[in-house]
Amino acid sequence: MNQLREFFSGIIDYAGLFPPAGLDMSSAVRQYAMHRAGPDCDLLGRFVVPVSRLDEFATAASPLIGASAQWKVSAIASEHPDLTRRAIDRFNSIYGTVLCDSVEMPVASYDDITQATAAFQDDLALFLEVSPHSDPISLLREIALTPASAKLRTGGVVESAIPSPEQVVRFLEVCVEEGVPFKATAGLHHAIRGRYPLTYDPSSASAMMFGYLNIFFGAAFCAAGSSSSSILGIVEETNPAAFRVDDRGVWWDDHVVVHEQLASVRQTVAVSFGACSFSEPVGEARSLNLI
Secondary structure, eight states, rough: HHHHHHHHTTTTEOTTTTTTTOHHHHHHHHHHHHHTTOOOOOOOOEEEGGGGGHHHHHHHHGSSSSSOOOHHHHHHHHSSSHHHHHHHHHHHHSSSSSSEEEEEEEOOHHHHEEEEEEETTTEEEEEEEEOSSOOHHHHHHHHTTSSEEEEEOOOSSSSGGOOOOHHHHHHHHHHHTTOOOOOESSSSSSOOOOOSSSSSTTTOOOOOOOOOHHHHHHHHHHHHHHHHHHHHHHHHHHOOOGGEOOSEEEEEEEEEEEEHHHHHHHHHHHEEEEOOOOOHHHHHHTTTTOO
């Protein structure tokens, strides 16, 4: 299990500000501080915050950060890349205990990619969100020519935001084929695919949602050379017992990805996923005896 825990190291970017949690800044920052001090802090990645709220974040976080610590931030951009760049540079020049070293923004064209990569080049981690609801091949191939990574939105608070398993598989395959690292976001609170409520509202509608194991193990098996039909089976898997872990690696059906391959995938392909809860995905990993 120690080897699999290494696979999960830093995998969850905390996005408590975003739906369905939608916490206020003070509450989200306190949650992040608690998780950083907790027993599973090694699984925690960056704090995710809109660029427009960076100063608000720093004000809330500063009293909770020790003198020798530094929190890392991933900023969600909604303006032109040049404006976003100036805002992040200003933020990083003012605050010493928090560092924005990652930025995420949607792209829908070659020009979008060119502008984004020109603004950020290779000194910040840049994640370019490509819609999974259309064929991602051309945009992912353009991203492959840059230092940027891709971003996959796997869900949302409405069922129509969830891509099909086939669309997810195509995204994974192209990322592996083209050597494009990616992060995932939205709807990945759970470990395994299943029908879950779309929000925390007691009257929320439910939908078939992906689990983070489906996405990350799917990427790992894809990188190991599994067939498209096998990757689709992994992405659609709803039975936690279908994934078996031993000293060799992770098994699904009669396919295996060895631990060394899993480690390589996390470093080069499947970077992290954003979730508005940290305790839910960690708790499910523990209940499945994965950590």
